[in-house]
Amino acid sequence: ETGVTQSPTHLIKTRGQQVTLRCSSQSGHNTVSWYQQALGQGPQFIFQYYREEENGRGNFPPRFSGLQFPNYSSELNVNALELDDSALYLCASSFRTSEGTDTQYFGPGTRLTVL
């Protein structure tokens, strides 16, 4: 167990709808990263939040947005869902040190299906 939780575990939406996924960080961690993982692929970086600010973004359109709260929990919002958004969404929690290192620990993921 990593201490990172995600909700919901599974979700079914229809094309065009909006979805919010949630993540609670491991205690003491200050950084949250979100990934999308399609079947048979490695995780693709969506964005990262450090101390409530977006701190890097992958090649995802603006309809993917996020928030990090003062308690370092986080949300991923996806608007105007498309069929290709069907994937496992992973949240990873980490503590960024003054030396700039951090090791990411994953939550169980949210399986999103878009019909």
Next chain:
Amino acid sequence: QKEVEQNSGPLSVPEGAIASLNCTYSDRGSQSFFWYRQYSGKSPELIMSIYSNGDKEDGRFTAQLNKASQYVSLLIRDSQPSDSATYLCAVRGKDSNYQLIWGAGTKLIIKP
């Protein structure tokens, strides 16, 4: 385009043997390297991190890093059926703003 390459497998290894998993990366400035294990339908689980050239051992697992040749490997000794999973290599570059670049993973099958 920074890339991380892994052989997709499947790699089939007899129980009790040594499994050897390899990963190459394109960004010569990469500084942090991670191996994760992912069971089907589950999220990635950290096995090891390595930052310096050479070997790092943790139980049955040994990570090997060669920055000059831009590869990192994972050895699993005394392989068990429970080691059957997909193994993901992740790399962080010097100027990547903490973003991890991931390989697509190698599927490992341990045959009893």
